[in-house]
Amino acid sequence: xxxxxxxxxxxxxxxxxxxxxxxxxxxxxxxxxxxxxxxxxxxxxxxxxxxxxxxxxxxxxxxxxxxxxxxxxxxxxxxxxxxxxxxxxxxxxxxxxxxxxxxxxxxxxxxxxxxxxxxxxxxxxx
Amino acid sequence: xxxxxxxxxxxxxxxxxxxxxxxxxxxxxxx
Numbered sequence: 001x002x003x004x005x006x007x008x009x010x011x012x013x014x015x016x017x018x019x020x021x022x023x024x025x026x027x028x029x030x031x032x033x034x035x036x037x038x039x040x041x042x043x044x045x046x047x048x049x050x051x052x053x054x055x056x057x058x059x060x061x062x063x064x065x066x067x068x069x070x071x072x073x074x075x076x077x078x079x080x081x082x083x084x085x086x087x088x089x090x091x092x093x094x095x096x097x098x099x100x101x102x103x104x105x106x107x108x109x110x111x112x113x114x115x116x117x118x119x120x121x122x123x124x125x126x
Numbered sequence: 127x128x129x130x131x132x133x134x135x136x137x138x139x140x141x142x143x144x145x146x147x148x149x150x151x152x153x154x155x156x157x
Contacts, residue, residue, distance in 0.1 A: 015146030022155040032156040074147040
């Protein structure tokens, strides 16, 4: 995530916001966010609802955690990018920036209702 | 399932929505 943090302003210039998602409770996510000085929020999916629905669930560790993965949801409600990874994230921020820079500008219809439902279930790190 | 944090959710959604899209970084969590 450090690389994405360093280049968050470039994502912002392209019009994309960043957010981390894990099964950590908000307090733990807040600690991590502070430690890494992340310029984007960390969302808590303590019920593993989104993590399981998006098929990035690893049930074998710590009572169930998220598997590293990177996804891009456009304002039009489309999944523009999805990459599930192993122990660590391999998607480079630079590669994703290049992809997003080349993508057609989506029409701002807003996220779909199901995705907004996921977002509401997530809690922000305090 | 816990109820959503309604105090945080509206502010959170506003922080996440808008613009061209959202990059989600699923991660394992802190130790």
